[in-house]
Amino acid sequence: MMKGLWIAAGAMLFSCSALAQDAVSPPQITQAQQQALHAAVGSTARGINNVMRDAYRNPERTLAFFGITPQQTVIEIWPGGGWYSEILAPLLRDDGKLIAAHFDAESDVAFYRRSRAEYEQKMADAPDVYDKVELTTLNFDSKEPIAAPGSADRVLTFRNVHNWLKAGEEQAAQVFDQFYAALKPGGMLGVVEHQARAGTSLEEMIKTGYVTETKVRELAEAAGFELVSVSPVNQNVQDSTDHPEGVWTLPPTLRLGDKDRARYLAIGESDRMTLLFIKPE
Numbered sequence: 001m002m003k004g005l006w007i008a009a010g011a012m013l014f015s016c017s018a019l020a021q022d023a024v025s026p027p028q029i030t031q032a033q034q035q036a037l038h039a040a041v042g043s044t045a046r047g048i049n050n051v052m053r054d055a056y057r058n059p060e061r062t063l064a065f066f067g068i069t070p071q072q073t074v075i076e077i078w079p080g081g082g083w084y085s086e087i088l089a090p091l092l093r094d095d096g097k098l099i100a101a102h103f104d105a106e107s108d109v110a111f112y113r114r115s116r117a118e119y120e121q122k123m124a125d126a127p128d129v130y131d132k133v134e135l136t137t138l139n140f141d142s143k144e145p146i147a148a149p150g151s152a153d154r155v156l157t158f159r160n161v162h163n164w165l166k167a168g169e170e171q172a173a174q175v176f177d178q179f180y181a182a183l184k185p186g187g188m189l190g191v192v193e194h195q196a197r198a199g200t201s202l203e204e205m206i207k208t209g210y211v212t213e214t215k216v217r218e219l220a221e222a223a224g225f226e227l228v229s230v231s232p233v234n235q236n237v238q239d240s241t242d243h244p245e246g247v248w249t250l251p252p253t254l255r256l257g258d259k260d261r262a263r264y265l266a267i268g269e270s271d272r273m274t275l276l277f278i279k280p281e
């Protein structure tokens with residue numbers, strides 16, 4: 001009996017050791033790379049209104065968690081007005097590359113067309129910052145890739161998953177497939193998304209803009225990704241996630257206008273998950 005217990009214990013120890021060896025450690029950046037990231041966050045290219053959101057979005061710690069370095073090829077997905085682009089463009093300009101996979105310039109959605117045009121104007125107005133940024137398009141049904149297959153070190157998406165789910169689960173799956181195709185083996189996907197309580201229905205996710213971590217992991221893992229690590233860096237314990245207009249009740253949108261404005265400003269921006277996935281080698 002004792003011999004059997006020793007054998008079982010030995011087998012369990014071997015199994016745990018094998019799992020530990022197979023596990024992927026979160027990326028670590030050097031002190032010099034951290035200093036470059038710090039300088040990019042402090043870039044004069046950033047608008048003052050964007051800088052004021054740093055307390056909620058924690059860009060330096062978030063990008064450090066994703067292992068972003070100045071030498072990488074990074075794809076930013078649906079960058080909108082360029083909040084993160086203002087940091088990534090100067091960081092990657094000399095030794096790396098920023099690819100901005102934006103909305104379709106010919107989309108049927110007026111907001112998408114306007115946002116893309118404003119981003120292009122932002123680039124044109126500051127060529128010393130954005131002249132090396134490559135602008136591409138992310139569509140649900142597009143056969144045109146967001147980047148050359150297997151070319152990117154990182155794909156980053158900030159608060160976009162709820163939009164893809166609203167378009168449909170099939171469309172959301174196609175987006176994650178495009179991320180996987182664009183990344184090199186060993187490349188990583190960084191996701192920041194409004195976080196719903198566990199067990200929230202898909203219908204409620206679409207309605208409120210808050211998505212469960214389980215759903216994001218399901219989409220990523222179906223595309224072939226493996227979870228590397230989870231960070232609490234963008235959590236907000238003040239956010240109950242239960243608001244009349246979903247996540248858009250909170251800043252920066254403040255959809256209710258002046259109604260309970262002080263209350264929602266005190267809460268701040270949404271509670272967010274920060275996940276890092278890898279494309280296995």
